[in-house]
Amino acid sequence: MAAQSDETQMSFFTTENRRLADVIVARYPKRRSATIPLLHLAQEQHGWICDDAMIEIADLVDATPAEVKGTGTFYEMFKFHPVGKYVVNICGTMSCKLMGADELMNHAEQKLGVAVGETTEDGLFTLEHAECQAACTEAPTLQVNYRHEYRVTTDDFDRLVDDLTAGRRDGDIPAHGTLARIRQEIPANRAVGAVPPEEVDGPPAWLPQEGA
Amino acid sequence: MAHLRGSHRKGREPVTATSIPHAPGFFASETPRVVTQRFDYEDGYTFERAMATGAYEGFKTALTRTPSEVHDEVRAATVLGRGGAGFPAGVKWGFMPPTVWPRYLVVNGDESEPGTYKDRLLMERDPHQLIEGCLIAAYATGLSQCFLYVRGEMPLAHERIAQALNDAYADGLIGKNIQGTNFSLDIILHWGAGAYVVGEETALIESLEGKRGMPRLKPPYFPAAIGLYGQPTIVNNVETLSNLPWILTNGAAAYTAIGTESSPGTRVVAVSGHVKRPGVFEIVNGTTTFRDLLYGEDYCQGIRDDNELKAFVPGGGSAPWFTPEQLDVPFEGRECSAAGSMLGSGAIMVMDETTDIPTAALSLTRFYAHESCGKCVPCREGGTWLEKILTRVVQGRGTSRDLDLLLEVGATICPGDFPHASSSDLGLDATPFPYKMTTICFVGPSAFAPIHSALTLFRGEFEDRLIDDDAAGAIGVPVAISSNPTGEEAS
Ligand SMILES: Cc1cc2nc3c(=O)[nH]c(=O)nc-3n(C[C@H](O)[C@H](O)[C@H](O)COP(=O)(O)O)c2cc1C
Ligand code: SF4
Numbered sequence: 195m196a197a198q199s200d201e202t203q204m205s206f207f208t209t210e211n212r213r214l215a216d217v218i219v220a221r222y223p224k225r226r227s228a229t230i231p232l233l234h235l236a237q238e239q240h241g242w243i244c245d246d247a248m249i250e251i252a253d254l255v256d257a258t259p260a261e262v263k264g265t266g267t268f269y270e271m272f273k274f275h276p277v278g279k280y281v282v283n284i285c286g287t288m289s290c291k292l293m294g295a296d297e298l299m300n301h302a303e304q305k306l307g308v309a310v311g312e313t314t315e316d317g318l319f320t321l322e323h324a325e326c327q328a329a330c331t332e333a334p335t336l337q338v339n340y341r342h343e344y345r346v347t348t349d350d351f352d353r354l355v356d357d358l359t360a361g362r363r364d365g366d367i368p369a370h371g372t373l374a375r376i377r378q379e380i381p382a383n384r385a386v387g388a389v390p391p392e393e394v395d396g397p398p399a400w401l402p403q404e405g406a
Numbered sequence: 407m408a409h410l411r412g413s414h415r416k417g418r419e420p421v422t423a424t425s426i427p428h429a430p431g432f433f434a435s436e437t438p439r440v441v442t443q444r445f446d447y448e449d450g451y452t453f454e455r456a457m458a459t460g461a462y463e464g465f466k467t468a469l470t471r472t473p474s475e476v477h478d479e480v481r482a483a484t485v486l487g488r489g490g491a492g493f494p495a496g497v498k499w500g501f502m503p504p505t506v507w508p509r510y511l512v513v514n515g516d517e518s519e520p521g522t523y524k525d526r527l528l529m530e531r532d533p534h535q536l537i538e539g540c541l542i543a544a545y546a547t548g549l550s551q552c553f554l555y556v557r558g559e560m561p562l563a564h565e566r567i568a569q570a571l572n573d574a575y576a577d578g579l580i581g582k583n584i585q586g587t588n589f590s591l592d593i594i595l596h597w598g599a600g601a602y603v604v605g606e607e608t609a610l611i612e613s614l615e616g617k618r619g620m621p622r623l624k625p626p627y628f629p630a631a632i633g634l635y636g637q638p639t640i641v642n643n644v645e646t647l648s649n650l651p652w653i654l655t656n657g658a659a660a661y662t663a664i665g666t667e668s669s670p671g672t673r674v675v676a677v678s679g680h681v682k683r684p685g686v687f688e689i690v691n692g693t694t695t696f697r698d699l700l701y702g703e704d705y706c707q708g709i710r711d712d713n714e715l716k717a718f719v720p721g722g723g724s725a726p727w728f729t730p731e732q733l734d735v736p737f738e739g740r741e742c743s744a745a746g747s748m749l750g751s752g753a754i755m756v757m758d759e760t761t762d763i764p765t766a767a768l769s770l771t772r773f774y775a776h777e778s779c780g781k782c783v784p785c786r787e788g789g790t791w792l793e794k795i796l797t798r799v800v801q802g803r804g805t806s807r808d809l810d811l812l813l814e815v816g817a818t819i820c821p822g823d824f825p826h827a828s829s830s831d832l833g834l835d836a837t838p839f840p841y842k843m844t845t846i847c848f849v850g851p852s853a854f855a856p857i858h859s860a861l862t863l864f865r866g867e868f869e870d871r872l873i874d875d876d877a878a879g880a881i882g883v884p885v886a887i888s889s890n891p892t893g894e895e896a897s
Binding site: 221222223224226227228229230231233234255257264265266268269270271272283286287288289291292293325326327328329330331332333337340341342344366373374375376377378379380381383384385386387388389391394395396397398399400401 | 561599602614637679761
């Protein structure tokens with residue numbers, strides 16, 4: 195797992211991620227809007243969302259831990275228990291179904307030796323059934339940690355698993371939890387800054403006598 | 407362009423957004439290109455290439471005019487929303503109450519309707535065009551902050567948009583006092599986390615507020631009145647906004663010269679399933695027909711193995727199905743509605759003669775049943791039961807009453823006539839789109855749409871796998887009980 199475990203356990207986020215969390219929260223007119231981005235950040239750090247993460251996020255976004263959990267559990271990408279280093283999502287919606295998704299899923303279960311929804315004993319792979327991955331012309335598709343693979347044959351699948359196991363895809367497929375490796379950075383001298391809506395009482399500067 | 411089969415690169419070199427190959431699927435055609443021009447460049451998403459090919463020119467033109475002039479230009483272009491509902495952007499912007507501030511822009515990049523594959527390409531291959539569209543919209547209507555809500559399962563789109571935003575901020579194109587004017591805007595990249603229903607605009611807003619992504623009760627019908635944090639909010643689709651730079655650069659008149667009066671410009675559509683060349687194409691709006699798309703040399707080049715076409719879904723998984731009889735329907739909203747379906751999100755899924763229709767219908771019903779947020783009983787319960795009943799029919803464990811039961815459950819979600827295509831073989835006239843519904847959003851009706859289409863047009867394929875009550879009893883299948891047990895009105 196990608197966890198950079200925090201031995202002290204005083205706080206969940208590492209110092210660097212805590213700094214990032216503060217930057218993210220400050221971008222929104224209301225702190226609560228940062229809930230989902232912070233859950234992603236927690237998952238990136240730890241591989242899944244643990245209670246400590248939700249408690250700390252609640253504090254950061256002015257919500258209760260239960261509210262954070264309530265939000266988090268609505269979304270499929272958030273995992274509340276450990277999952278494999280690689281989450282393999284095989285699409286089973288119409289276009290993929292028409293192009294052989296069932297055979298691919300059956301083959302995947304055989305190859306990995308787990309049923310859909312399960313994690314391999316070595317903790318490397320979690321196999322999941324997924325819905326439409328916006329790659330419908332390239333069916334059947336799958337994602338590994340949300341990285342697409344297109345027109346996947348059973349041979350392709352075997353090669354993919356072997357490559358992942360051998361670490362040959364480490365360059366383009368990070369461990370579960372890491373989504374984008376390029377982050378938005380707003381230079382301080384360019385930022386307008388988020389303002390709570392109740393503190394705004396007129397049209398923005400470039401709309402002077404509009405509507406007159 | 408080469409059609410990649412999987413991408414088995416040996417990932418040793420350090421990976422940046424630049425070293426990840428493009429997603430395949432797009433084919434350039436001879437038609438006028440409004441939003442896919444930069445797809446001709448492998449590096450069209452980079453700041454350098456974008457700037458060398460006219461990026462932000464439309465925005466700079468906008469800055470030389472007053473905001474209301476820019477709004478008028480967009481209104482005159484009649485840019486129909488590309489997210490599914492097809493409402494003209496310029497008109498929707500005008501629904502914001504004139505004296506309530508602040509106003510927000512939320513970009514809908516949650517693309518997840520079955521069969522839909524175009525917003526992801528627009529975000530991955532030309533993020534600067536989208537950012538420019540956001541700037542134009544915000545300038546025209548006085549929006550004080552923009553949130554780019556991108557589906558969580560699209561890391562490449564995130565990386566390329568993040569890089570594009572960073573570059574545009576550094577160049578003074580976003581942020582405080584842009585280009586030395588008094589126009590200021592922050593654009594914030596926001597992440598989804600996997601929930602189809604969040605694409606519905608009020609659910610998108612709930613999600614952006616840090617909540618469970620459940621659609622809000624209507625009215626108000628448009629977040630333009632009450633949206634993010636209760637403030638006036640414009641929600642627009644990625645493709646919709648990507649049209650704006652071209653319109654500001656070339657003028658609304660040039661835009662409306664493409665396509666038809668009611669459906670001007672182009673559309674980006676994805677055709678998937680049993681065609682020879684599945685792909686994403688930019689097509690002329692209003693005039694291109696489904697026959698052009700499925701059989702045209704520029705497009706899909708026919709049905710695979712020269713098989714017969716059996717049916718196709720014309721506008722995303724939610725849309726009622728068409729058969730070969732509707733091939734000459736053009737890509738025009740009203741004509742498509744009259745023929746019994748909708749253009750929706752520009753997603754065409756093609757089934758050839760070998761397709762098992764009940765199984766295909768189940769793949770869609772299962773999707774919507776699974777994606778129900780649970781707020782409305784007819785969707786939550788109805789979708790689940792539609793899936794269960796259809797599953798046992800598909801598995802050869804259903805009885806004749808199950809087919810009626812499917813329609814009865816469907817009628818609890820969509821009472822009254824449900825739209826469908828005409829069929830001369832079956833002696834059926836078309837029932838036009840739309841339908842009545844008992845649910846807040848379209849997820850509930852969408853669970854029923856594929857079943858209704860499949861049962862109306864291909865009932866025989868369902869009947870072929872039914873078993874009788876005795877056989878059902880013998881294998882322990884509960885026999886369907888009518889939802890109308892008193893039999894009132896029943897014959
Ligand atoms: C269940 C559901 C899912 C939707 N998903 C999307 C989506 O993924 N992307 C999108 O742009 N619009 C989606 N829509 C439509 C939006 O509610 C909204 O109409 C659209 O984003 C408005 O932008 P437009 O006017 O530019 O099309 C969805 C609607 C429903 C009911
Ligand atoms: S129709 Fe379904 S998904 Fe939409 S609000 Fe109702 S329960 Fe939720």
